[in-house]
Structure formats: C-alpha cells, structure tokens
Amino acid sequence: MTTYQCIVLAARPQGVVASENFRLETRPVPAIKEGEVLVRNHYLSLDPYMRMRMEDLKSYAAPQALDEVMIGGTVGVVVESNNPKFSVGDNVVGMLGWSEMGVSDGMLLKKVDTTHIPMSAYLGAVGMPGMTAWYGLNKIIQPKPGQTIAVSAASGAVGSVVGQLAKLQGCRVIGIAGGKQKCDFVVDELGFDACIDYKGGNLYKDVKAAAPDGIDGLFENVGGVVMDSVLARMNPYGRIALCGLISGYDGQPMPIHNLRVVLSMRLMMQGFIVSEHMELWPQGLGEIGGLVASGKLKFRETVSQGMASAPEAFMGLLRGKNFGKQLVKLI
Numbered sequence: 001m002t003t004y005q006c007i008v009l010a011a012r013p014q015g016v017v018a019s020e021n022f023r024l025e026t027r028p029v030p031a032i033k034e035g036e037v038l039v040r041n042h043y044l045s046l047d048p049y050m051r052m053r054m055e056d057l058k059s060y061a062a063p064q065a066l067d068e069v070m071i072g073g074t075v076g077v078v079v080e081s082n083n084p085k086f087s088v089g090d091n092v093v094g095m096l097g098w099s100e101m102g103v104s105d106g107m108l109l110k111k112v113d114t115t116h117i118p119m120s121a122y123l124g125a126v127g128m129p130g131m132t133a134w135y136g137l138n139k140i141i142q143p144k145p146g147q148t149i150a151v152s153a154a155s156g157a158v159g160s161v162v163g164q165l166a167k168l169q170g171c172r173v174i175g176i177a178g179g180k181q182k183c184d185f186v187v188d189e190l191g192f193d194a195c196i197d198y199k200g201g202n203l204y205k206d207v208k209a210a211a212p213d214g215i216d217g218l219f220e221n222v223g224g225v226v227m228d229s230v231l232a233r234m235n236p237y238g239r240i241a242l243c244g245l246i247s248g249y250d251g252q253p254m255p256i257h258n259l260r261v262v263l264s265m266r267l268m269m270q271g272f273i274v275s276e277h278m279e280l281w282p283q284g285l286g287e288i289g290g291l292v293a294s295g296k297l298k299f300r301e302t303v304s305q306g307m308a309s310a311p312e313a314f315m316g317l318l319r320g321k322n323f324g325k326q327l328v329k330l331i
C-alpha cells in the first residue's frame with residue numbers, strides 16, 4: 001500500500017449533519033520516525049460524541065479542527081514499528097481517527113488479545129462504550145439488588161451493557177428503545193425485564209405500566225421526552241447517571257417538563273465523561289471482558305463497509321439507524 005484513505009471535517013454543521021460536512025482524501029503512506037508505529041486500521045468506531053466535537057462550542061474537549069482527520073477510536077494491526085513496545089502483527093486499539101492507516105507514538109495505543117474476544121468488541125462492549133456503562137452504573141447509580149433501573153437507547157453500544165450489568169446485579173431492568181425490533185432484542189436476547197418503544201405513542205403510560213413500583217436508577221442516554229417520561233416515575237432518592245443527550249445533538253430542542261421531580265423526589269443527577277476516569281478502565285474492562293469471553297454479556301453490531309461509508313453511517317447513528325454498536329470495517 002502506498003496510499004490510504006481518510007475523512008476530514010470539511011465544514012462545521014449548521015443543524016443536522018450533512019455529507020458536505022465531510023471530505024474523503026487519499027494520502028501517501030507516511031514514513032515513521034524513531035519511537036513511532038504504523039497501524040493498518042481494521043475497524044473504525046462511530047460514536048455520538050463526534051457530533052459535539054464537530055461544533056466550535058465550550059465543552060470538555062477541544063473541537064475537531066477543520067480539514068483534519070475526524071477523531072475516532074480504531075482497532076487494527078501494527079504493520080511497521082520503530083517502537084520497542086510494539087511488534088509487527090500486534091493487534092492494537094487506539095485513537096487513529098477516520099482513517100485506513102495511522103501513525104502513533106504508542107502513548108494512546110493499547111495491545112489487545114483477540115483469542116476470546118473479537119477485535120471489533122474492543123470498540124464496543126469491551127471498549128469505551130462498555131466502560132461508560134460500567135462507570136455510570138456502578139459509580140453513579142450504585143444499584144442495589146431488587147431495585148428498578150431504566151436505561152434509554154437500550155439496544156445501543158452503551159445501553160445494552162448497562163442493562164445486562166444491572167441484571168447481573170439482581171435489578172429489574174427496563175429499557176427504552178426505538179421500534180419493536182430493537183425492543184424485542186433487548187428483552188429476548190439481552191434479558192431485560194421490559195422494553196418500551198418510545199415511538200409507540202404511549203410513552204408515559206408504558207413507563208408507568210413497566211415500572212409499577214417506580215424507578216430507582218436512570219441511565220440517561222437520550223434526553224428530551226424520553227428522559228421526561230422516566231423522571232415522572234422516579235422514586236425518592238433515585239439516582240440518575242446523565243451519560244448522553246443524543247436527541248438534541250443535531251440541535252433539536254429537548255424540553256424537560258418534569259424537572260420538579262428532581263426536587264420533590266430528592267434525586268441525585270450526575271453528568272460524567274468516561275475519559276476522565278481512566279484509572280478505572282482496567283478494572284471495568286477486565287470485568288466486562290471476562291463476561292464477554294464467557295458468553296455472559298452479549299452485544300450486537302452494525303457494520304458499514306469501507307472508509308467512504310463512514311459519513312452516511314454516522315448520520316444514521318444520529319437517527320437511530322444503527323442496531324447495536326456502529327462500526328466501519330476498513331479491511
């Protein structure tokens with residue numbers, strides 16, 4: 001290979017992301033310097049946070065720079081190494097962006113074992129999304145056996161892990177997802193106790209029916225009316241892990257009418273960013289990796305093919321077209 005493809009941010013979105021916001025480029029494969037490794041990426045992870053980085057807003061991280069390769073998690077194989085810690089053939093997870101190849105100084109590169117866990121899972125259940133689930137559930141919600149836990153975007157990369165971990169801890173788990181197919185999967189395959197289709201037209205009634213004794217913990221991925229419907233059913237001293245607000249990432253309004261429940265039910269709500277808790281990743285991913293390897297924790301993926309498919313797949317992720325972790329297969 002003498003050239004490779006990558007995708008850069010061509011323009012910041014005005015409202016809903018469009019294909020014009022991205023540009024596919026072909027670049028020569030670079031020569032690596034002392035201490036560097038060259039990686040051939042096999043999978044690119046597409047994640048909702050990328051939408052926020054595309055805007056020049058005050059946030060927890062700097063915005064994605066224009067005309068530079070889009071930020072993104074990757075998993076691939078070392079094809080050249082001038083770094084003693086990495087050898088050709090090592091499977092590595094890193095942050096090499098929307099790109100078929102990437103150069104790393106090794107700092108953010110981690111070797112992964114694909115004997116019992118497929119390579120792609122290191123971008124999903126056994127990667128950042130899984131760790132997000134582990135952190136928000138265990139460190140913020142801190143569930144107790146017998147409690148009722150609700151999670152939105154329940155069939156997705158984060159939500160699917162949240163619910164399965166909560167079930168393993170003896171909780172009653174209610175998912176919220178878009179459409180019958182996703183809800184059936186969440187209950188039949190992942191083992192949640194119930195799943196509500198928020199597109200079904202009876203959201204508030206359905207949440208009430210699924211949680212007759214109220215809700216003790218909410219893992220919120222969506223915001224807006226989905227969050228509002230669960231807030232209305234929260235029990236006293238309930239705990240909310242505010243993980244994501246995807247229903248508003250493309251600039252849509254996210255009305256919350258039931259904020260008074262935070263007061264009347266004395267709720268605790270904590271936002272968090274998983275990358276701020278790196279010291280816990282080995283513990284969290286060790287636990288999840290063990291569960292995945294032994295078949296006790298399941299996950300699902302939606303895989304688009306080839307670098308050029310990434311923008312369309314990303315736009316689909318923001319509209320719920322993905323079913324499970326959204327990946328791009330590059331090789």
Ligand SMILES: NC(=O)c1ccc[n+]([C@@H]2O[C@H](COP(=O)([O-])OP(=O)(O)OC[C@H]3O[C@@H](n4cnc5c(N)ncnc54)[C@H](OP(=O)(O)O)[C@@H]3O)[C@@H](O)[C@H]2O)c1
Pocket residue numbers: 047048049128129132153154155156157158159176177178179182221222226242243244245246247248272273274275317318319320321322323324325326
């Ligand atoms: N705080 C952190 O550190 C952190 C880290 C990772 C992820 N997150 C957040 O976690 C959430 C889930 O991320 P993920 O990677 O697991 O994504 P995902 O759930 O695999 O995919 C996104 C899902 O969001 C749902 N969605 C999209 N637009 C929606 C809308 N308008 N209303 C309701 N649901 C909508 C869709 O599912 P349906 O078809 O079911 O609607 C879609 O499949 C996101 O909000 C993300 O920003 C936060």
